[in-house]
Amino acid sequence: MSWSRKPPIPSLQNERAFLKQDAVFNNAKLAARKGGDKEKRWYKEVGLGFKTPKEAKEGTYVDKKCPFTGDVSIRGRILTGVVRSTKMKRTIIIRRDYLHYIAKYNRYEKRHRNLAAHLSPCFVGVEVGDVVTVGQCRPLSKTVRFNVLRVSKAQTKTSKRFQKF
Amino acid sequence: MGISRDSRHKRSHTGAQRPQYRKKRKFELGRQPAQTKLGQKSIHPIKTRGGNFKFRALRLDTGNFSWGSESVTRKTRIVDVVYNASNNELVRTQTLVKGAIIQIDAAPFRQWYERHYGLPLGKKGKKAQDASAAASEELSKKKSNHLQRKIDGRKKDAKIEQALDDQFGSGRLYARIASRPGQSGRCDGYILEGKELEFYVRKIRTKK
Numbered sequence: 001m002s003w004s005r006k007p008p009i010p011s012l013q014n015e016r017a018f019l020k021q022d023a024v025f026n027n028a029k030l031a032a033r034k035g036g037d038k039e040k041r042w043y044k045e046v047g048l049g050f051k052t053p054k055e056a057k058e059g060t061y062v063d064k065k066c067p068f069t070g071d072v073s074i075r076g077r078i079l080t081g082v083v084r085s086t087k088m089k090r091t092i093i094i095r096r097d098y099l100h101y102i103a104k105y106n107r108y109e110k111r112h113r114n115l116a117a118h119l120s121p122c123f124v125g126v127e128v129g130d131v132v133t134v135g136q137c138r139p140l141s142k143t144v145r146f147n148v149l150r151v152s153k154a155q156t157k158t159s160k161r162f163q164k165f
Numbered sequence: 166m167g168i169s170r171d172s173r174h175k176r177s178h179t180g181a182q183r184p185q186y187r188k189k190r191k192f193e194l195g196r197q198p199a200q201t202k203l204g205q206k207s208i209h210p211i212k213t214r215g216g217n218f219k220f221r222a223l224r225l226d227t228g229n230f231s232w233g234s235e236s237v238t239r240k241t242r243i244v245d246v247v248y249n250a251s252n253n254e255l256v257r258t259q260t261l262v263k264g265a266i267i268q269i270d271a272a273p274f275r276q277w278y279e280r281h282y283g284l285p286l287g288k289k290g291k292k293a294q295d296a297s298a299a300a301s302e303e304l305s306k307k308k309s310n311h312l313q314r315k316i317d318g319r320k321k322d323a324k325i326e327q328a329l330d331d332q333f334g335s336g337r338l339y340a341r342i343a344s345r346p347g348q349s350g351r352c353d354g355y356i357l358e359g360k361e362l363e364f365y366v367r368k369i370r371t372k373k
Contacts, residue, residue: 017250017264018364028326028359029234116178143178 066120076136129154168195199347220350228352239273287333
């Protein structure tokens with residue numbers, strides 16, 4: 001049995017402005033007296049049966065666009081899709097496949113749409129091919145109007161394969 | 166004016182150029198930024214959509230600032246713009262914007278503290294004893310028995326953090342602007358404390 005030293009907690013203050021949750025006031029006076037180490041954290045339930053991830057409640061990240069710990073509300077559409085790319089900072093591209101009916105031929109054709117969704121830091125290890133549920137929120141950027149609410153690991157290997165939902 | 170806030174002039178998500186099919190609309194308008202500076206108060210009211218008004222502060226010198234841990238808010242003079250996370254230019258030109266770190270006059274807060282706790286502020290170590298002899302008028306004022314008992318009851322909560330205490334010594338506190346002077350015409354905010362204060366003091370020091 002070996003006891004390993006805990007790695008130093010990486011500083012989350014990497015920006016030029018101090019990152020903090022607006023809803024939380026860390027009273028410097030009380031902190032000095034009680035000597036508490038635990039940071040206060042604010043989080044909320046997004047509703048519609050979605051569970052707030054443990055990482056959102058216990059983590060230390062600050063993300064104002066996170067549906068659980070930030071200032072966005074989920075309302076409108078709830079959609080699902082496959083993760084296509086995770087190269088952006090805190091946002092992902094989702095691919096949604098669907099069938100379009102051509103009446104003349106009585107048949108369907110495959111179509112797809114890409115969707116940009118904000119990915120909160122509480123979802124760790126999201127990879128290309130994972131199935132993801134996103135909820136509509138207010139515009140967060142030029143193309144982002146959705147926020148990731150739930151991630152489930154991919155079963156199949158390919159992501160570009162057609163998967164209907 | 167010319168400033169519009171539409172997205173029709175921007176390329177779409179796929180990169181396609183969007184054709185212009187209509188002129189600019191009034192509801193998409195944008196206005197010139199206020200660039201509020203330090204100086205004698207000068208505020209212009211602007212009539213906005215719906216008959217409402219916005220108050221564009223062009224020059225401000227005071228604001229309402231709150232001391233969070235003590236739950237006190239006082240109107241104070243703004244002395245200096247010290248740091249801006251977005252743009253150093255705004256510091257150089259002493260522009261008041263939301264989120265800017267400024268220095269405010271500590272006098273009203275010191276007066277409140279001395280009245281509330283009956284203790285001096287901002288005097289270091291040994292000097293504290295000598296200084297309180299030549300104390301401010303608040304401290305040396307004659308207090309009734311009842312008042313003295315109240316003050317003694319508060320004494321154990323009187324300790325404030327060292328970083329803040331030092332600032333009182335120099336007569337200036339670091340604060341952060343929380344209102345939008347170009348929208349509301351006011352420059353209000355809160356005094357920096359704890360981790361936030363530590364963070365910004367470090368940033369200011371490394372810049373110098």
